[in-house]
Amino acid sequence: MYNQFHAVRLDYEKCKGCTNCIKRCPMEAIRVHDGKAQITQERCIDCGECIRVCQNHAKIALTDTMERLSTYKYRIALPAPAFFGQFKNNENIEDILNSFFHLGFDDVFEVALAAEVVASIVHKYLTAYKGEKPVFSSACPAVLRLMQIKFPELLGQVVPILTPMEVAARMAKEEAQKRTGLSQKDIGAFFISPCPAKVTETKNPISTKQSAVDGVIGANLIYKDIVKYLAKNHHETSPRLNKATSSGIGWGYITGESKSIGYGTSLAVSGIHNVISLLEEVERGELKDVDFMELQACTGGCVGGPLNIQNLFVGRVRLRHLIEKQTNQTSFYTDKELSDIYEKGTFKSTELIQPRTIMMLDDDVSRALEKMERIDQITNNLPGLDCGACGSPSCRALAEDIVRELALETDCVIKLREKVKMLAEEILDLARIIPPSMSDTSPKKEK
Amino acid sequence: MHERKDVVSSPCQPAANKPQLTLRFKIDEKDFLIAGESASKTKKALQQLGLKQEIVKNIAIIVYEAAMNIVIHSNHGEIKIIIAPNQVVVLSEDVGEGIPDIELAMKEGYSTAPNEVREMGFGAGMGLPNIKQCSNELDIKTTVGLGTTLRATIYLNPADTKQVETGTMYV
Numbered sequence: 001m002y003n004q005f006h007a008v009r010l011d012y013e014k015c016k017g018c019t020n021c022i023k024r025c026p027m028e029a030i031r032v033h034d035g036k037a038q039i040t041q042e043r044c045i046d047c048g049e050c051i052r053v054c055q056n057h058a059k060i061a062l063t064d065t066m067e068r069l070s071t072y073k074y075r076i077a078l079p080a081p082a083f084f085g086q087f088k089n090n091e092n093i094e095d096i097l098n099s100f101f102h103l104g105f106d107d108v109f110e111v112a113l114a115a116e117v118v119a120s121i122v123h124k125y126l127t128a129y130k131g132e133k134p135v136f137s138s139a140c141p142a143v144l145r146l147m148q149i150k151f152p153e154l155l156g157q158v159v160p161i162l163t164p165m166e167v168a169a170r171m172a173k174e175e176a177q178k179r180t181g182l183s184q185k186d187i188g189a190f191f192i193s194p195c196p197a198k199v200t201e202t203k204n205p206i207s208t209k210q211s212a213v214d215g216v217i218g219a220n221l222i223y224k225d226i227v228k229y230l231a232k233n234h235h236e237t238s239p240r241l242n243k244a245t246s247s248g249i250g251w252g253y254i255t256g257e258s259k260s261i262g263y264g265t266s267l268a269v270s271g272i273h274n275v276i277s278l279l280e281e282v283e284r285g286e287l288k289d290v291d292f293m294e295l296q297a298c299t300g301g302c303v304g305g306p307l308n309i310q311n312l313f314v315g316r317v318r319l320r321h322l323i324e325k326q327t328n329q330t331s332f333y334t335d336k337e338l339s340d341i342y343e344k345g346t347f348k349s350t351e352l353i354q355p356r357t358i359m360m361l362d363d364d365v366s367r368a369l370e371k372m373e374r375i376d377q378i379t380n381n382l383p384g385l386d387c388g389a390c391g392s393p394s395c396r397a398l399a400e401d402i403v404r405e406l407a408l409e410t411d412c413v414i415k416l417r418e419k420v421k422m423l424a425e426e427i428l429d430l431a432r433i434i435p436p437s438m439s440d441t442s443p444k445k446e447k
Numbered sequence: 448m449h450e451r452k453d454v455v456s457s458p459c460q461p462a463a464n465k466p467q468l469t470l471r472f473k474i475d476e477k478d479f480l481i482a483g484e485s486a487s488k489t490k491k492a493l494q495q496l497g498l499k500q501e502i503v504k505n506i507a508i509i510v511y512e513a514a515m516n517i518v519i520h521s522n523h524g525e526i527k528i529i530i531a532p533n534q535v536v537v538l539s540e541d542v543g544e545g546i547p548d549i550e551l552a553m554k555e556g557y558s559t560a561p562n563e564v565r566e567m568g569f570g571a572g573m574g575l576p577n578i579k580q581c582s583n584e585l586d587i588k589t590t591v592g593l594g595t596t597l598r599a600t601i602y603l604n605p606a607d608t609k610q611v612e613t614g615t616m617y618v
């Protein structure tokens with residue numbers, strides 16, 4: 001049985017069973033039963049679509065709390081590039097970075113800086129690459145999980161390099177170890193995340209054996225404290241904390257990654273449903289002339305992450321302003337250093353991303369065919385309104401659930417009504433029949 | 448997006464008591480979206496049946512290219528995907544001009560696609576060669592002025608190549 005951690009959860013108390021989420025889920029992973037939504041864990045890719053669409057705030061992302069910091073002697077914050085776009089009055093990266101020291105962290109390392117390292121590695125990888133095109137970004141874990149299930153034959157084209165988050169954690173910890181002399185286990189790296197899929201990726205990684213990230217703090221959780229701190233204090237620190245340039249910070253929104261890598265023809269697509277239709281095109285052998293494809297599950301890229309505070313467009317424009325104002329334009333690492341990192345292969349993913357065949361109806365093709373035949377028959381018999389009132393996302397999905405023995409035909413309200421109507425008519429018919437003792441057509445009288 | 452109702456699937460007469468399933472897609476002239484849609488619906492069904500990735504991919508390509516050819520080169524037609532435990536047959540039948548020289552049409556790069564279609568990015572003359580590459584057997588029958596029937600067979604198990612009943616009506 002599939003039993004792995006997922007960050008996207010249901011808040012049982014808040015769920016009203018409204019069925020809004022079931023149609024939005026790209027994996028048809030949600031059903032509403034007994035008035036509450038249920039996520040089928042093995043289908044969920046943690047894309048967060050359901051969090052965004054739920055008006056009752058019943059879909060939540062399980063992230064770590066600040067209490068977890070106390071389990072480590074030395075705590076490093078790893079803010080995602082998109083995080084800098086969340087602040088209204090303060091548009092100074094230096095101040096934002098500095099505020100982490102006042103919230104219980106001993107150090108801060110920009111994921112944007114690691115993104116620049118990743119960009120350089122990917123550029124070199126693409127230059128040497130001879131295989132099938134396009135090559136896909138590995139940065140968005142929700143997209144990778146989607147590919148495992150729906151596009152397994154494209155997995156070989158995913159760039160085998162760790163994500164900026166993972167690289168940031170490894171670089172930051174190594175630096176801290178050298179500086180403090182502490183052992184690895186005493187140093188905790190905490191990703192400040194716009195995204196539930198990153199939480200899942202650290203607890204249950206698919207492209208590395210073990211994540212170097214020790215905790216994930218939701219951007220929504222830490223936001224208020226930083227705003228409070230910034231409202232009172234404004235001073236730039238020295239030495240400068242902000243080492244990333246606009247190239248790395250640009251990873252916070254869609255197209256930033258492609259620009260940062262700067263290799264050949266690239267295509268950037270955001271929004272999980274758009275990603276799916278694009279991958280379908282690639283699967284049919286189209287778009288072979290594209291060198292690199294940046295795919296992001298959230299519309300707009302990471303600024304559109306469900307744990308962000310700001311509206312995606314606001315976040316994006318703020319991040320753009322920051323980038324335009326960015327005076328720091330020379331890369332922190334030299335070309336030589338970057339080349340060495342590439343040659344050493346330190347940040348290559350150690351695990352091949354494995355396909356997952358979970359959509360199958362049966363292990364045996366003949367039986368699967370019979371089941372599909374039944375699904376067709378049941379679907380044709382259902383009203384075809386796709387109303388969702390049964391708790392399944394469409395009539396066909398209900399038919400599938402019936403065949404998988406997870407639902408009943410009478411879960412369909414219209415079918416149920418038909419049945420009730422039939423029963424009612426039968427009762428009426430029965431009621432009309434007069435018992436022989438009272439009727440005048442009784443055989444006795446006729447005599 | 449709203450679900451199209453022109454897609455129906457129904458069980459076919461089983462050949463030798465084996466379960467068999469047919470997916471059908473009606474293809475209308477100038478409906479450039481139907482090809483992609485048919486291919487992705489086919490793919491979803493085949494994945495649910497648990498067919499190998501490689502085979503699913505090949506069949507999706509055949510369906511897409513065959514549907515595209517109906518859209519671009521014929522009046523209208525229908526694509527059936529007949530799935531049996533040992534093989535999948537993609538049967539494309541259309542009413543249209545037909546193909547005067549099949550051998551020529553099969554050549555990579557040969558295309559009679561009109562300019563406006565080329566501007567949309569189609570008409571590279573790669574569709575039929577692609578279909579051939581993705582299938583184990585390919586049979587095209589055509590009557591100029593009437594239409595074309597294309598039958599591509601993919602064996603799921605190379606040892607079992609017994610033909611299934613597809614109820615084809617060659618034009």
Ligand SMILES: Nc1ncnc2c1ncn2[C@@H]1O[C@H](COP(=O)(O)OP(=O)(O)OP(=O)(O)O)[C@@H](O)[C@H]1O
Pocket residue numbers: 512515516517519520521541543544545546552553557558559560569570571572573574575576595
């Ligand atoms: N169903 C059909 N009816 C009539 N003619 C066809 C049909 N299918 C293919 N042809 C002819 O065969 C030629 C080659 O077909 P093929 O699919 O290989 O290339 P194409 O459709 O022109 O371009 P592409 O498939 O690369 O977009 C077509 O240009 C057309 O003249």
Ligand code: SF4
Pocket residue numbers: 008024025026027028029030039043044045046047048049050051
């Ligand atoms: S996170 Fe995405 S895949 Fe998971 S249940 Fe929600 S919408 Fe579906």
Ligand SMILES: [Mg+2]
Pocket residue numbers: 512515516573574575
């Ligand atoms: Mg063609």
